[in-house]
Structure formats: structure tokens, C-alpha cells
Amino acid sequence: MKKNNSKRQVYFNGDFVDENEARVSIYDSALMFGDMVFEMTRSFNGKQFKLKEHLKRLYSGIKILRIPLKLKIEEMEKAVHETVEKNSRLFNKDDEHRILIDVSRGLLSIYEDVDIKKGPNVIIADFPLRWTVQNCSHLYDQGLNLCITSQRTIPAHLMDPKIKNRSRLFYLMANIEVSMMKGNDNWALLLDTNGFIAEATGSNFFMVKDNTIFTPEHRDILRGISMNTVINDLAPALGLNVIKKNIEPFDVYEADEVFLTSTPFCILPAVKLNKLNIGDGKPGKITKKLLKAWSDLVGVDIVKQIKSWDEKKKTGTTPYKFADNITLTMDIAEN
DSSP states (O other): OOOOOOOOEEEETTTEEEGGGOOOOOHHHHHHHHHHHEEEEEETEEEEEEEHHHHHHHHHHHHTTTTOOOOOHHHOOOHHHHHHHHHGGOOOOOOOOEEEEEEEEEEEETTSSSSSSSSSSEEEEEEEEEEHHHHTHHHHHHHHEEEEESSSOTTTTSSSSOOBBBBOHHHHHHHHHHTTTSSSEEEEEETTTTSSEEETTTTTEEEEETTEEEOOOOSSOOOOOHHHHHIIIIITTTOOOEEEEEHHHHHHHHHHHHEEETTEEEEEEEETTTTSTTTSSOOOHHHHHHHHHHHHHTSSSSSHHHHHHHHHOOOOOOOTTTEEEEETTTOOOOO
């Protein structure tokens, strides 16, 4: 089949195909069971940020889930860079690359007679990061309202959330619950089964009190690459201590400031919990310091860049709306 070179190309099991030609079987284990691991990365000035760390986490999940992937991690890294090269000419000069890597087990054994590649399946897609953060730049100035949902996280003894997988119905249900609440900029915040703060749906949680940063114990949460950037790189450079502890909702009401970390946004301030102010109800000074330090680290003014994308496209809605005021934040997702 002749490729249309005006379309984005997707890496699909060793080949590059048009984005709309990349398909897996209806009998794929990912569709049947959510049996898929994935990673989402982003670039700064066109250079992928901490790609090796993302791939290391991906391959840990592949190992634990016993997906028989023969593609080595070095080959996966090369495929990511090749995917970027294939698509760069289709991007605007000020775009950043949002890479999505999906690895599924492939066909279930009972469907082995189906005349299609058995798997595993590896898909690497590349599209503009601005799609993910569209119409969200105001959040850096106004902050989020975090809403504790009735939906809890899945404890590690059932399905370890440190494996970044596509079995995320509990995220979706939390988002649907929050989407039914009045007001804008409401984001779901999940507790663990013991009632402690766990994470948002695709973002890690941080709290600041008396110039010390606190984050939940790394038990029933995804250990985000962005979270580790704050803990291991930014906070030490600013002389700030980060303590991992069990955090109750009451502690958040008494906090000075709160922020979330995720790959597309890096850091977003949260100024309310269940509509009640956190601190003075404005983005905090330490949150702003960390965000500036991140910008300095990567050589990009993160807030200015996202605001510039919004200024160029003032119409449309946030990409986290998927039906009649139901908000989807899963792929903000991504820690």
C-alpha cells in the first residue's frame, strides 16, 4: 500500500504506517482485558525528556506482566526517535512531540486460528503536545479544585499501580463522578483503601506545609517520572525537603499549597479541595519556584509555551471533555 506522506506515521510492529492504518485485532488481549502497558513522553525544544526513565518503567511492566516482547529496550528507544523523525516535518515549528507507546500481549490463545499477527503488538504514535493541553493554560494562574471521589485506588496487592497499564476503569469512573459536579476545573482526587490521599487520575499529588514538601507514600500509586523529577532534581536544587508520608484529607485543608505533577503539564497548582481554599486559595510560591526551576532545567518557559498555544487557538474546548460535560483527564495523564 502506498503511503500518504502528508499524514502522520505510526510505528507498528517494526513498520511505519499511516496513522489511520494502524490497527490491532478485535481479539487482542488489550481489548479483551485491558492487557497493555504504555508510556507517554513529551519533548522540550524537540528533545524527549527522560525517555530512558520512561522506557525503563515500561519494560519493568512488560517483565512483571510476562508479555513475551522480543524488542529490546535499545531498539524501542531507536524506534521512538525514528517515529519523531518521520513526523517532524508535519509539526509546527513551536510544537512539542507527545509520544505514546503501547505494548499489548496480542491475540488470546483461543483465537490463534485468526489470520492476523499474533503479537505482542508495539505501537508508537507521535502527535502535537498542544492537543493535550489545549485551553488549559489558565490553570497555572487560577489553579484546580480537587474533588475527592467515592472511587478509590486499586491497592497494590490486587493490581500494582506501579505498572503503567491500560486497565484504568477506576480512573474513568472517578472522572465521570467529578464531571457531574457543578463548576469548572474540577479534577478527581483518589484516596487509597485506608482513606489516605493517593493520586489524581494520571497525576501525582504534592502538599506544602511550612516550606516542607509532602507526597503520599509510594505504595498504591504510580511512581511518576514527573514526580521523581520534583523529588530527585528540582527540590534538592532549591534546598527543599520532600517527605513521603500518609496524608489525610484534613492535612490538605491545613496545607499552605498543593500541586500535581504530570508529563504534559509538568506542575499544576491546586488551590481548592472540595471547593474549600487551600492556603490563601492561590497558586503557592513554592509551586511557582519549582515550575520555574523545571523551565530552567529544560530551557523552555513551560507556562509561556502553553499559553502561546492557547492564544493561537482561542476556540474549542479542553481535550478532557468527551461527552456532555463528562470530563476525561486520564491521559493528562500521564505521570
